[in-house]
Every structure is written in structure tokens, then in C-alpha cells.
Amino acid sequence: MLLRCWLALLVALIPAALSTNPGVKVKLTEKGIEYGKLLGMAALQTRLKSIKVPDISGSQSVSPIGKVQYSLTNMQITNIGLPKSEVDLVPGSAVKLSIGDAYISLNGHWRVKYLRFIKDSGSFDLNVNGLTITTGIAIKSDETGRPAVSSVNCAATVGSAKIKFHGGASWLYNLFEKFVDKALRNALQKQICPLVADAVSDLNPHLKTLNVLAKVDQYAEIEYSMVSSPIISNSSIDLSLKGEFYNIGRHQEPPFSPKDFSLPPQINNMLYIGMSVFTANSAAFVYDKAGALSLYITDDMIPKGSPFRLNTRTFGVFIPQIAQKFPGLMMKLLVKTVKNPIITFEPNNVTIQATATVTAYAIQPNSTLSPLFVLNLETSVSANVFVSGMRLAGSVTLNKMNLTLGTSYVGQFQVRSLDNMLQMLLKVVVIPKLNVQLGKGYPLPTIGKMKLVNSQLQVLKDYMLIGTDVQFTG
Numbered sequence: 001m002l003l004r005c006w007l008a009l010l011v012a013l014i015p016a017a018l019s020t021n022p023g024v025k026v027k028l029t030e031k032g033i034e035y036g037k038l039l040g041m042a043a044l045q046t047r048l049k050s051i052k053v054p055d056i057s058g059s060q061s062v063s064p065i066g067k068v069q070y071s072l073t074n075m076q077i078t079n080i081g082l083p084k085s086e087v088d089l090v091p092g093s094a095v096k097l098s099i100g101d102a103y104i105s106l107n108g109h110w111r112v113k114y115l116r117f118i119k120d121s122g123s124f125d126l127n128v129n130g131l132t133i134t135t136g137i138a139i140k141s142d143e144t145g146r147p148a149v150s151s152v153n154c155a156a157t158v159g160s161a162k163i164k165f166h167g168g169a170s171w172l173y174n175l176f177e178k179f180v181d182k183a184l185r186n187a188l189q190k191q192i193c194p195l196v197a198d199a200v201s202d203l204n205p206h207l208k209t210l211n212v213l214a215k216v217d218q219y220a221e222i223e224y225s226m227v228s229s230p231i232i233s234n235s236s237i238d239l240s241l242k243g244e245f246y247n248i249g250r251h252q253e254p255p256f257s258p259k260d261f262s263l264p265p266q267i268n269n270m271l272y273i274g275m276s277v278f279t280a281n282s283a284a285f286v287y288d289k290a291g292a293l294s295l296y297i298t299d300d301m302i303p304k305g306s307p308f309r310l311n312t313r314t315f316g317v318f319i320p321q322i323a324q325k326f327p328g329l330m331m332k333l334l335v336k337t338v339k340n341p342i343i344t345f346e347p348n349n350v351t352i353q354a355t356a357t358v359t360a361y362a363i364q365p366n367s368t369l370s371p372l373f374v375l376n377l378e379t380s381v382s383a384n385v386f387v388s389g390m391r392l393a394g395s396v397t398l399n400k401m402n403l404t405l406g407t408s409y410v411g412q413f414q415v416r417s418l419d420n421m422l423q424m425l426l427k428v429v430v431i432p433k434l435n436v437q438l439g440k441g442y443p444l445p446t447i448g449k450m451k452l453v454n455s456q457l458q459v460l461k462d463y464m465l466i467g468t469d470v471q472f473t474g
Contacts, residue, residue: 021258022227023243023279026445027236032270032470033095037087039472040097047199048080051191053106056183068114072184075108075126089232094136094152102131104188110165122167128188130159135196151200156192158185206448214443219290220245220283224445235267241445243276245283247290254285254340261463269454269467273444275392276463280343283442284352288340293356297333301429308421312362315372318417321410322372326362332369334359335377335430343383345462350383352396357406358422374406375415379426383438387455387466393441396434398426449473 057071084100106126113119135154161184215221224241231238246252258278266272287293299310308314310331316323334357341354356377361369380399385392401423405415444452444466455468 020227020242021260021278022240023258023276023282024224024241024445025261025263025274025276026239026241027263027272027274028239029236029267029270029272031267033087033089033237035270035470037085037097040087041082041085041099044099044196044199045080045082047195048104048192049077051077051104051188051195053077053108053184053187056187058183062114065114068112070112071110072124073109073111075106077104077106079103079105089234089237090136091233092231094138094232095237096134096136099131099133101129102133104128104131120167122165124166125164126161126184127164128158128161128184130157131188131192132157132159133192133196135193135200137200149200149203151193151197154193154196156189156196158188161185210447211443211445214445215248216245216442217437217440219247219292220286220442221248222246222279222283222442223251238263243279245279245286245442247286252289254282256281259462263465264460266465266467269456270469271452271467273466273468274463275466277343277345280345280350281340284341284343288337293341293354294334294336295430295433297335297425297429299330302425303428306424306428308424314421315360318421319373319410319413321413322362325410326370326372329362329364331372332361332363333425334361345459345464347461348459350385350394350459350464351399352381352383354379354381358403371409373408373410373413375418375422376404376406377422378402381431385457385459385464387444387452387457387468388439388441390444390446390450390452391441392444392466394438396431396438398423398431401426 053075055071055073055075057069059067059069062068081103082099083102086098088096088098090096104127106128108124108126109121110124111119111121133154133156136152138150138152161181163181210224212225213221213223222243222245224243226240227242228240231240243258256278258276261274261276263272263274297310302308302310310333312322312326312329312331315331316327336359337354337356339355341352344351344353354377356379358375358377360372360374362372364370379401381396382399383394383396385394387393401419403415403419403422405413449472451471451473452466453469453471455466457464457466
């Protein structure tokens with residue numbers, strides 16, 4: 001299972017190339033490939049233990065005894081060793097697995113008959129040495145756009161087979177060593193490559209667990225399909241993922257495109273994930289289109305100890321005509337973006353610029369809303385981004401805000417007098433609600449029971465970089 005998960009990560013999302021830049025890049029380093037090899041050897045060793053050695057029988061003339069009928073039966077594998085293994089990256093091609101100096105130990109029963117009536121039998125131990133296996137992994141896209149893998153150019157050779165008999169005459173050794181060694185080696189060689197091919201094919205059902213289209217919440221999903229074939233170098237495998245948010249069930253492209261970016265040549269972690277600013281801005285576009293970036297603020301959302309209350313009496317202190325025209329009424333504010341926010345990534349800094357309107361209403365006794373004014377609101381917030389489990393999460397704090405009057409239904413007034421109140425509402429109502437949503441995060445590309453270990457995140461120019469090790473459980 002661990003081999004399946006790790007190899008699935010190696011080859012995840014490899015459909016036909018498209019002419020577009022990725023929003024997300026993934027780099028698997030030599031350290032990660034070595035971890036995958038360790039998992040793979042254990043899994044392949046288990047698979048090879050299923051080799052079934054067929055019974056071997058025949059007859060041979062042995063001087064001076066004459067014709068001897070022999071058979072080897074009930075052969076069972078007792079041990080398999082894969083002491084030497086290497087994973088080589090063939091630039092621009094594939095992953096090559098090489099296993100050398102492997103061995104297989106078996107035991108079984110032998111039986112002979114000669115001179116028509118003399119029979120003899122016993123047990124034996126068989127050691128097969130000098131086993132070598134080489135194979136490559138071919139990758140193609142299946143009908144769902146997910147990768148399908150197969151073993152190609154597999155070759156297996158068996159150096160020698162040495163038998164130790166328990167019981168029987170000494171001449172039996174020469175008989176079996178001379179005539180049975182080759183048959184045993186051929187029987188093993190015929191099964192090894194098909195078993196390797198089966199082990200690789202077993203990956204395909206697990207590749208379908210890849211979150212090609214991962215649901216974020218009721219509004220959005222993120223697509224992690226590949227936009228080009230993987231780039232295989234001497235030291236890493238680089239994958240280019242779409243990394244774009246969409247409204248659920250409706251894939252509308254934003255009016256901007258991802259710019260190309262390159263991951264730095266870091267090698268300390270197994271895996272590096274680069275998330276571009278395009279991915280973040282596609283999320284802002286989606287939530288704005290979905291109408292999710294709006295919030296009604298009512299008085300019960302304001303802390304009870306606050307001197308500011310959301311009613312015409314409080315606002316009448318700053319805008320007297322409100323208290324005169326609508327005395328003693330509660331109020332409601334609608335904060336709503338008028339265009340999708342713009343997110344920028346600079347070294348160690350994530351900034352979100354948002355343009356919104358704040359519409360104030362007086363709540364009449366019959367619950368109808370009487371508009372009071374509309375303010376234009378420009379805000380800038382800083383974001384703290386972090387890895388939480390298998391998700392990328394964050395929180396924001398207010399940098400600055402600017403208010404201007406859009407429309408007034410109660411006459412002219414000084415907008416600046418509302419600065420403190422609006423800033424308080426942003427800090428104690430709007431931003432905390434936004435942080436609750438950001439804290440839930442959105443899913444990173446993953447497969448199976450994958451866990452990120454010792455993750456570190458740094459914000460760079462136009463992208464953020466996650467360096468992490470990986471573990472698979474179960």
C-alpha cells in the first residue's frame with residue numbers, strides 16, 4: 001500500500017500536454033525518490049513471495065544405474081532478499097528501477113525411482129542467487145484524465161540455483177545440479193517480470209484517489225490536473241498542475257492567466273510545492289462571482305461592551321439627520337465587494353487589496369429597510385499563510401482602509417467621522433468571520449493516506465513555496 005501511494009505521487013496527473021502555464025508546481029527530490037524506493041522494496045519483496053514454482057519432473061540416464069525418474073514437488077519460498085537496488089531518473093523519459101544480487105530461498109520435496117523398483121525421497125533446500133531485475137514505468141492518461149501506469153522493458157535473470165538435499169545417495173546431487181538447475185532458473189525467470197508488471201498495474205486503482213478536482217466548500221473546488229508532461233531531470237521529477245479554483249459545477253476562466261515561475265533548486269526536503277499568486281487570485285475571482293464576499297452586519301455581532309451600537313442614535317452623533325429622520329431604530333450594514341480582490345505575493349508578505357461598498361439601512365418597525373447612505377471602502381490586509389494538515393490555511397489583519405461617500409439619502413456629512421466606527425466593525429466583525437473561513441483552508445494535492453511532515457512555508461515573489469517531507473500510513 002505504501003509503495004502504491006508513493007509511486008502514485010510520483011506519476012500523479014500526467015495527461016496530454018496543454019499549452020498553458022501551471023498555477024501549481026511540484027518537485028520530487030532525490031530524497032523523496034529514495035524514500036519511495038525504500039517503500040517500494042518492501043512492497044516488491046512481498047509481491048515476489050507469491051512466486052509459485054511448478055513441480056519439475058523428468059528422466060535421465062545416469063551411469064551405471066541407467067534410467068532415473070525424478071521429481072521436485074511442493075516448492076515453497078521461505079525468504080527473499082533484495083540487498084541492492086537503485087532508482088535512476090532517465091532525463092526526459094521515465095523512472096528506471098534496478099535490483100541486483102537478489103536471492104530467493106525455497107524448500108521442497110524430491111523423489112527418484114530407478115532400476116524399476118528402487119525408490120528414494122527426502123527434502124531439499126534451494127538457494128537462487130545472482131537475481132537481477134530491471135524495469136521502467138510507462139505513464140499514459142486514462143479516459144478520466146488520470147494517469148495509468150505499466151511496466152515496460154522488464155528483464156530478469158537468475159545467476160545460479162544451488163540445492164542441498166536431505167537424505168538420499170550422493171549421486172543425486174550431480175543429477176539434480178546438472179539437469180534441474182536450468183529448469184528451475186527458467187521457471188523463476190518466467191514469473192518475475194509478470195509479477196513486477198502486476199505490482200505496477202496495482203497502482204492504477206490508487207491513482208484514482210488523486211484529488212484531481214478537490215472540493216473546498218459549498219462555493220468552490222480546485223483543479224489539480226496536469227497542464228504538461230512531467231519534466232524528469234537527473235535529480236528530480238517536476239510536475240505542473242493547473243492549480244485553479246472554479247465555482248462548483250461551473251468552470252469559468254478568470255480574466256487573467258497564470259505567469260510562469262520556477263522553483264528554486266532546494267533539495268533538503270522530499271517534496272516542494274509551489275503555489276502561484278494566480279491560484280490565490282482565481283480563488284478571489286470565484287468567491288466574488290459566487291456572491292460569497294458580502295456580509296450583513298447587525299448589532300448582535302458587536303461585542304456587548306462596545307460603546308458603538310448599530311442604531312440610529314449612535315450614528316446620529318456623527319450624522320445628526322439620521323437621528324432626526326429615523327429616531328430610535330436599529331440599523332443594518334451590508335459590506336459587499338464590487339470587484340474581485342487582488343492578491344499579491346512579495347517576499348515574506350501576502351497582501352490583499354479589496355474594493356467594497358458599505359450600505360447602511362435603518363430597520364423600520366415592520367422590518368423594511370430604509371437606505372441611509374452608501375460608502376466606498378478601499379481596504380488592504382496582510383495575510384499569514386500556513387500549512388494545516390493537508391490543507392493550506394491563513395488569517396488576515398487589517399493594514400489600512402479608506403472611506404469615501406458614494407451616495408447619501410440623508411444629506412451631506414463628513415465621512416471621516418465614521419472612520420473609527422467602520423474600522424472597529426472591520427476588526428471585530430468582518431475580519432474574524434473571514435479568518436474562520438480562511439482557517440479551514442483549501443486542500444493541497446494529495447493521494448491516499450498521505451501526511452506532510454516538518455512542513456515549512458515561505459512567501460516569494462509571485463508564489464509561495466512549501467518544503468516538506470512525506471509519510472504514508474496504511
